[in-house]
Structure formats: structure tokens, C-alpha cells
Amino acid sequence: MAKGKSGRKQVSFDDVDVSDLDVKPEVNETVEKQQAKPTKSVVPQLKNSSVLIPFHNLFVLWQMFQMGLTEDIEGTMTSGLVILLPLQLIYNYLIINQMILSKKASKNLNVPLLIISSVLVSLVLSIPVFVIVIFMGAPIYKFTIKSFLLALHLSQLIINPIAMLYTLDFENFKKLFYQDYIYREIFSNVVLSSSLLTVGGCWLGVIPIPLDWDRPWQQWPITLLVGGYAGGVFGGVIALVVRKVRGCSEISV
């Protein structure tokens, strides 16, 4: 079992003087703000968010455990990636489809090219993810392949949806950080929220590793993988709830 811990940054560290935790008390304020400043969100809006909760994460995870993740980690993670990639392609299609439906993306886009290149870009960007995983304390000499496989999975779960959401236009993505209430934006978008909580879940995934239970699933990097996958789904659900709450409050005002 690897005792090095990994994961990635947990939250965004922005100097916004607001707590993202208590959404409810601020609802009125939100509405006022939105009325004062007509919706100029830089986050691409999606029509039907509930479709975009990455439920396929759970399937991939279940499949990996079925294939014996605890016995042969490297092999199973590779085949898990093989399962994940086509699912990510479909997921990408769903994202772009929702965006086209909500008229955020023009129909002239070369959809297949976009979908495939987004997956490829995330594959390449797994290298910086790997570096960060190492920086966060993943073992350096041992378990290199496992850590890299973890990075491949994570970059698919984190970077790929974001790349798709912004149709590979990262300049647009930067604008997000100029927002006043960045967390509110993030948590009302299913894709962003699930990406953020994938990171958070992965960060929390280190917690079971040191326990002296000697269970096979405590091996590196299974807990992080599970944390990341589960965090993604959780993030999607959270975003849906936040949207509901915000939607209700908008109607009530």
C-alpha cells in the first residue's frame, strides 16, 4: 500500500469575501444582484442539466471493481480507461448537444472533431495533472505507473468536460475568474461543479489510506480514484440542487 498521499487542490482560493456554503441566506441578495446586472454569466448555460450528471462514473467504477481492481491495479485501471474513453465521448456529445439546444453554441461547430480533440487534449494534459499528483505527495520512484494512470483518469474526469463546455476556448474559461461570485457560478453549473468536486473527492480520498485495516482497497491509488469518481457524481447532484434552489427563489421574487 502506498502511503504517499495525493489528490489535488481542494477549493479555489479566491479572495471573494463570501461564503459559498450558506446559499440560502443570500438568495435575496443574489436576486437583487441579478436584477441589477442582467444575466451576463460567462459560464455557458445548459438546457437540461440533469442529463449531464456524470452517472457513467459510477458504472465505470463498478466495472473496475468487477474486473478486480484490488488484485491487479494497473491492468484494471488501464481497461477502466478504455471503458471510460468511449463513455466520455458520449458525455461530450451530451454536453455539446445541451449547449446547442440552449443556443450557447452555434450549430456550425464541427461536433465530432470537437468531441474527439477534447478527449485528446485531456489525454495530453494528464501530464501536468501527473506532475501535480506527484507534487501533492504521490510516491516518486514507486507506483509511478499507477500514479500516471490515476492522472489519466482524473484528467478525463476534470479537464475533458471543461474543455468541452468551453468548446476548447480556454480564453473564455479564464473569464470565470473575473466573476464576483465564482463559487455560485461553479455550483450552478453541473459540469463545472462536478469537475471541482472530482478534485475535492480525490483530495479527501487520501483519508482512508493510513488506517491500519490492511484492506485491499486501501492500496494506492484506489481510494483516490473512488473519491474522484464519486465526487464527480456528487458535484453534479449538488449543482442540480443549487439550480433548483436558485430557480425557485427567482420565481418567488
Added chain:
Amino acid sequence: MDIDTNPPTDGNKSSARIQQQSRTRLRQQKLRYTFIGYIIVLCFLAITQFIGVGFFTKGFLLSRHVLPNIAECVDNSCMRPAKYDKAIFLVIDALRFDFTIPVAGSTEYYHNNFPILYDLAQKENGLLLKFIADPPTTTLQRLKGLTTGSLPTFIDAGSNFNGDHIDEDNWLLQLRRANKTIAFMGDDTWTALFDDYIDPQMNFPYDSLNVWDLHTVDNGVIEHLYPLIQKENSTQWDLLVGHFLGVDHVGHRYGPRHFSMKEKLNQMNEVLEHVVSNLDDDTLLVVIGDHGMDSTGNHGGDAPDELESTLFMYSKSGKFLKKDESAYDVSNEGRNYRSVNQIDLVPTISLLLGLPIPYNNLGFPVDEAFSSHEEILTASYNTLKQLKTFRDNTPNLAHTLLEQFDTLIQHYHDKTYSEQDILLMAKEYQYLSLEQCKSLWARFDLRLIGIGLGILFLALTFMITYSRSIPAVRVSTMSFEFIGSVIAMTMLGLVLSFSIYIVLKPTDFTIWNCLAIGTALGMVIGFWAPIMDRFSINFLWNQIIDFFMYNFNSWSFMGIVFVIAHCLIFASNSYVVWEDKMVSFFLLTFGIGSIYNCAVNTELSRPARILGLSHAITFTIMTRLASMINLCREEQRPYCEATFKTTWWSVLLLHVISYILPMFIASFYKLSDSYHSAAPLWIGTGLSFLLFMNAVYWTFEYVQNSEYFNNMNLIIGIPLIKSLKLAIARLVLFITLVLANFSWSRGPLCVKLELKEENSDESDVSDEAETPGKTATILGYGNVYGSSYFLLVLNFTVAIMLTTKPIGAVSISMLIIQILSLLELSDILAIRKNLISPIIFGLLGYQHFFSTGHQATIPSIQWELGFMTTETIFMPFTHLNIVLNTFGPFIIVSLAIPLITLWRIVPSNKPITVLSQIITNVTTLITYHLFTGLSSLLFAAHFRRHLMVWKIFAPRFMLSGLLIIMLNLFLIVVTLWFGTGRILTQINRIFGK
């Protein structure tokens, strides 16, 4: 930075100046006043915490009640005639069992190099057994156990340095009462314990704690032992005790896997050959190890490696009634070899020498030591009688196990069972009795524990209020109110508790306990009174809510998460074991977080962002590198590989560091343009030179210890290297701790006045600018406080780097770079006033505590470094080295904490505001340590029945307790009184307007 001041008009100039001077003086007076107020308040707070820690410690590390009775045998019914007239009792410190038995195929230096014991034990007049010690495995505890037959208590382990005088019945005392003569040579712990019984003519003690000296003690023992065992001298003594320390010292210094171990064991083999060949017919030879050693060569805990040592008995005439061959199975490093308890030696030796069994004995005679079943049976009968007497006189034991005893005695008289069965039943009785005593004496005083926790909790709540809840500006004006009310309330508390003690006369509470509780409660009330007077609970509550509403951002969220997580660590033994990794993980999270924040921060200009990014990346890389240096504690195996070793490359790194570290620091100084005047002298010259001396010291140390160089016969002899090392260590410590601090107190500044000719602006800087046509620029003005204060940090850093082993010194230099880049970061990211900054400092202290080869365990204390400056124990110096070594990282961090406020600010017109911000950071650091400390104490108390309490929770609580005490003292005395006080008044005097 340019300063432009409008010169006052000529007419008013002189009067204005006088006015200004008096105003300045007034302000300085006010600053001093506020400063003293703060210091006194913090002292009071520290005292409250000390009382809390003291109570907890007293309740947790309960000492065992000792019966003062001495066993007497008026009618000789309780003992047997002596089987042997004389005995030679040789202790080979840390002789682990597997050192003495043949281990086939092993090429380790510690195996197969001490064969004589096993060879002799193959005959019927020799006996070799595995000897199980009771934890804690420290020599003092073991000697007490080996002579009194009683169980040790944990608190004695701490007093190993003092070597308490023994006041229990023991077999040396019994020998003395029988008018026998005891000769002694070796470890001076014996003299401390048994001075009264040893014949002063034949007492040859040697200093035991200088673990770097492998030969003095052993050679001394041999020198006095050989003549005394000659035929003509052997009538002078009846018991000869020799205690060899070489094996233990090799373990401490190099670990068992070092070639010196082989030499040492071979030497012991020769000694025993000599002793055996000179042995009388009626003399019993006993050779024992007092404890074992773990794989690093240390001991003190309760791992099998540390507990298993050796018992060897031999006599030329006697015969030992051995068991079946299969009981002495040496395969598998003797795992299944027959073992006896260490305290069993006490009744055995007493009965063999014809003495009464010591009164407090709990052990049972070793079967094989007697020559017939008859003898064993009487021996065991005597022991049972003694056990019964002891139990009858111990209040909590008197009324239990009575029936078993009666039936047992009946069996002895009836002889209905076979001898073997009776013996087994007797052993069963002794086992039950022993277990009962163990559980009884491992009892904790929950009241004292509760009081300690309560006081600490009250101190913590006040500390939070003081450091974070009340506005810092208000706090600065309240010091004298605090002082008044605290003194008044303490008086009241003292009087009240005293009268309560007089009136109620609590039976189990001493007067000091009562007074301490009175003081602590009085102080807490005294602190709260002025706060409640000025603010209401509502106000304080609203302050907290306000904090979460308005001042709460991701950074403070992160800080709170870290503190909570660090406190929760103590709830599980696994996390305490892996605390080093957790701390690194927190710091790395912060590092990655700051990289991320620098990257996306939209308020930063492009150069600031790049600078910030580079600092954040430096911080993260350094943290990651430092996290790779670790010393594994036993519980971390097999998932941990220790990298904390003294190797040739780590010594080489020290040399590299002596060039690189000053360069790095200089480049940080140049960033704020303050590498001037004092800085080049301090950093460029002083630091480089002293670091080089450190490197030379450790090079000598390495050369002295390496097998390769020892075989090379260098021109420089070992004695010369030794004295050179002493000289260097003393020189470096003197320069850094005395000389450099004294010169620092004169106030070095890292600024430079630059005059520019051609500028037309009318500007001057105080009186120093000569003509109005010139522009004077003070370089380094933007970091006046920080650049000067950091020099003080460097003074202590060098001293700490000297007292840290090479790879640890590398980690300390990483700490310095981490601190500097963190300071720059906190300026760029504007988190100076955020609570994350002091918390990260606190975490840095922990990280480097672990990466300088420490763990929260007793064996990982690096005692050997106490002897850097002196060859023998010399009161302040030996202890100073060990404190610097153990708490070094915490010292550096707590010294650097004011820099959060002071780094990169221009001289302030309001020094009191600066001071109050420093106090906020200092108290936040104390609060953080109080949080983790209280949590570790709480969980240590909660898990007091846990299997791992003495191995994991108790050492961790001791670390926390010591940290609370050490940090409070250091922060108040050095950081505030010496450091901050000097720098603020100094700069206020020079630049204050």
C-alpha cells in the same frame, strides 16, 4: 523608496523640533508601556497553560506507591542455605537475545560474533535463556526491576538522567545486610541507585550517558575486573557487578548493522572467556542484557526487539536442571526459545545466594537455576510466601486471590499432585498476581486528568477570544486591566483554595494541588472579567459571526480545515503514526493552492503574478523535497523507508549548502532591495563561514565513524579529530547564540543611503542629506523591519543546523527558504492578516520536526547530540544541545512568526498597531498548538486503556505538553521580549517621526 518630507519653515524649525522630540519620546514611552503590558499578560496566560499541562501529566503518568518494608528472615524459614557463596554479575547493556545464539547464514555484524554463551550453555553447568524485560526498556528502569523484582512506572523513564536513589527492598541491600561485600565497576547508574551498598574501596563508576564513547566504560570495567577475579583477590568480595555499555553505545551511535558491533561483541566474547577461565568452583557467573535494541539501535519502547535480551548462568561446580532440548530452539533467530521474565531473576538470585527474597518482588524463580526438583519446590514455596506477605500489606491486593493461595499451600503439604503440577499451579498464581498488579498500577488519576483538561480548555477559549475575537486595537489598550484583575483574582483564588484546603482537609489532595487549581481558576476569571466588563457575550458571538460573514474566504476556510483535521488526527492511532505524512499533505495543499491562486488571481499585475507564481512553486517544491526526508517509526513499517541516514552525500550536501543557502537568502534580500550594510556581513560572510564550519564538523564526524576511513590510518589521529570537533561545536554555538545575538541587539540595519546628484526635487531624509539639491534614497526602506529581524532568525538557525544531523540540516535550510518564500507570498496574496499564515508556520514546524529525524516516540530522541560541546554531562550545555536538536524547527518557526507582519513594510508611524498585529499572530500560533495539544491530551486520556497507549498516544501527548511549555517560553522571552521589542524600538527611534 523615496521619502519626501516638507522641511518646516526656518522660524519654527527649532521649536518644532523640540516639540517633535518630546512627542517622539512620548510615543516611545507609550510603545514600551504597551509592550510590557503584553508580555505580562502572555506570561500569565502561559502560567495557566503550564498548570493545566502539569495537572494532566500528574494524573496520566501516575507513579507507583512503593512499600518501604524490608524482607527479614528471623528464623531462616523463608530462605534456603546459600547454594553459591559468591557471584559475578555482568550486565552487557542492550544485549539482544539473537546476538548470543548461532544464526545460520546470517552475515550481519551482530550475529554469530558472541558465541561463548551458547557454547557454554550446551553443557549441563551452563544455562542460556531468553530474558523478557518489562517496558519501558531504559537502563534505570531495568536495573530497578532486576534488583527489586517489581514493576516499573512510566514516570521513572523521564528521570533516567537523574538516576533516582532506590528506596525499595532489593537483593543488593539484602547482601549488604548479610555483611557481604559488593564490588562494582561500569555504568554509573548503579552508583546512583546503590551507592550505600557498594564497598567504597571497590566502586568504579563510569559516565553512562556519553553514548558516543564506545570504549571508556568497557575498558574501565575490564581494567578493574581482571585483577579482582584473580585467585589472590577473590576473597575481597562476595558479589562483583560489572556493567558494560559498549554494545548499547554502538547501537545508539551507529545502529546494530555497523562493523563496530562486531568488534564490540568479539571483545565481550574475550572478556567472558577470561572470566570463565578464572572462575572459582563456588562462584556463580550471571551474564544478562538489561534490554534489547530495535533495528536502529535505540530502545525505550516495548517492541519485541527491545524487550528480548539474554540471561546466562554458569558455574563450574553446579548443575542446572535443564528442560527438554526442544525448549531451547535457536532456529528462526530463537523465536521459540524458552523465555523467562526479567523480574524472575530476583527470587532466583536471592535464593541461590541464601538471601531473603526482596519484599516487593513479583517474580518467580527460574526452574533451571536449581539442580533438583526438590530445590525448585522449596524455592517456589518460599517465593509464594513472600508474594503473600507482600500482597497482604498492599491495600488493594490484600483481599483477592486468597482462595487460590490457600489451596496451593494445601497442595504443597499434601503432595497429592506431582511436583510438576504443583509448580505449574504456583506459576499460575504468580502470573495472576502479576497481571493484577500490572492492571492496578497502570491506573490513571482521572480527577487530575480532568482538572488538567479543564484548565487547558478554559485557557484555550480565552486564547481564541484574545487572539481572534476582540479587535487587536482594543486588546492593546486592555493589557493593564488584565494584569490588575488577574493579580486580584489570583490572590482571591489562592486564599479561597487555601481556606478550602484548611477547612475541608481533602485527604488525597495536596496543598500544592489546591493552590494550583486556585491560581489557574483565579487567572481565568481574572482574564474574563475585563472582557465581560467591556464586551458582552453577544458582542463576542457577533464577532465570530461577522468573521464568517465578512472576513471569511477560502484561505481562512483552509486554515480552519487544517486545524480541525490536525486535531482529529489524534482520534486514531493510525493517523498519529502517519502524522508526518498528513502534515506534509496539508502544506502541499497550501502550496498547490497558492500556485493556483497566483495563476488565477485577477487583481495581480503581470510581474507580481509571475513573482508570486515563482515563490509559490519554490514553496511547493521545497515542501515536497523536505517531505521526502523521514525517519520511520516502528509502526510505519513495512510501508516506510527511512531516508534519514548520515551518508557521504548528505555530508557533501552540507558543504554545498554552505555556499548555496547564503546565496538564496541574499537573493531574497535583493528582491526587497535590502542586501546592504549589515546583510552582506551577516549573510555573505558570517552565515557562509559558520555553515562551512558546520559542514567541517560533520565531515570529521563522518570520517571518524566510517569503516573505510578508519582502516586507512589517516595522518590526523582520532584524538585530534575529537578535539577539533569539540572546538568547532563550541565556537559555532558561542558565536551564534551569544556573540551574534549580542551584536544583533545593537540593531543592525540592512539599508543604504543613496544620494543622487542631478535630481532637482527638494527632498531630504532627516539630517543626513547634505544639500537640498540632492535626492536621498534609502535602499531597503521597504523592508526595514523584516530584513533586520530575519538576521536574528539566522543566528538561531545556524545553531540549530549544527545540532542537527547532516540530512536534517538540509531540511532546516529548506525550511528557511520555505519561510522566505512564504513571507513573500503572504505579501503578494495579501494573507498577512489571515489566520492561515500562522497556521502554515505551525505546520512548517511540525513538518521539519519530522524531517529532521524525529518522531513522536521516545527512542527517536537523539540523545547522542548532547555530547557535541562537552564530553561529559554538563548541566546547561548537554541539555541545550538536545533541546536545540529536538525542538529546533519549532524554535525557528516561532522566532520567524513576527515576520508575517514585519516583512516588507515601511517603518510605521504607529508601532503599537504593528505590535498588536504581531501579538495576534503569536497568540494565533499558541492557539493552534493549544488546539492540537488539547486534542492530543484528550485522546490520550480517552485511549488510556488502548493497547497502543504507551507506544503512540502517551509519547504524542508528551510532545504536545512539552511543545506548549517550550513554545510559550520561547515566544515570550526570545521572540517578543528580545526580538520584537528590540526591532520595534530601534526602528521607531531611527525612523519614527
